[in-house]
Amino acid sequence: RPYVGASFDAVTSEVAEALGLNKARGALVVKVSEGGPAAKAGLKAGEIVTAVDGISVEHPDALLYRLTTAGLGNSVKLTVVENGREQQLPLVLARAPETSPRDQRTIGGHTPFTGAVVENLSPRVADELRMPPESAGVVVSEVKDDSPAARLGFEPKDIIVSINGTDVKSTSELSEIADSDPGLWRVEIERNGQRIRQFFR
Known part of the structure; x- marks a missing residue:
């Protein structure tokens, strides 16, 4: 699977209402790792990813499925909603880095x-x-x-x-x-x- 460098949660109806979405869908960005692909793309905690390359995603599992099928080394366009505003962010799909030797x-x-x-x-x-x-x-x-x-x-x-x-x-x-x-x-x-x-x- 590609490494995104972010963790996601399901969008509840309360969250959807607070963020001005007409229904609970997409993947809520919970945390973004420093220096990872998501951070480089400009993704921030609190935003909601609603589509990948124009294909809508209903929940975090659907998002991860879309990113996995897009393939490592490729770039996708994420549709991101924040405060009712929609924007497109390019995300490069890379392998997770091995920042410290695993030394098993x-x-x-x-x-x-x-x-x-x-x-x-x-x-x-x-x-x-x-x-x-x-x-x-x-x-x-x-x-x-x-x-x-x-x-x-x-x-x-x-x-x-x-x-x-x-x-x-x-x-x-x-x-x-x-x-x-x-x-x-x-x-x-x-x-x-x-x-x-x-x-x-």
Whole structure:
């Protein structure tokens, strides 16, 4: 799929009314990532995309379908509505950038993470895992069956935020902490936008 560098939400009837649309349709721009294709096109949070190359889109899934079928490397014209005003914005469809090397590792040893495959998040990794493009940090991309990580309930797409109060910013940091074996583990993860704190011995 092409990387847009923005997240979208469905347009509710309340939003449509507030923005002067005659009915709830299109994709509401929720967030735009700095330096991404959407930002370069001039797309802003709060605007509604109503069509791609003149073909109307009823909801965010329809928008993503249109962008995917347009193909990587191509440019499309988005019809965007803001305050009842309609404008056309050219959007270049590119692959998501790999801003930090993914450095995929399988955690071994005797830790709560043993059997988890972790990698550094970049827009491309987030895109492959179907996560929001602005996700950052270290993500669990796979959990080996019957491993300690699986038994303790770790799931793919879990972002490991901190261990024993130390922020985890890269897979190498996670490996170092895992190798130090502190005995007691206070782990904070982010799952579907929710922060979860867990203790393991």
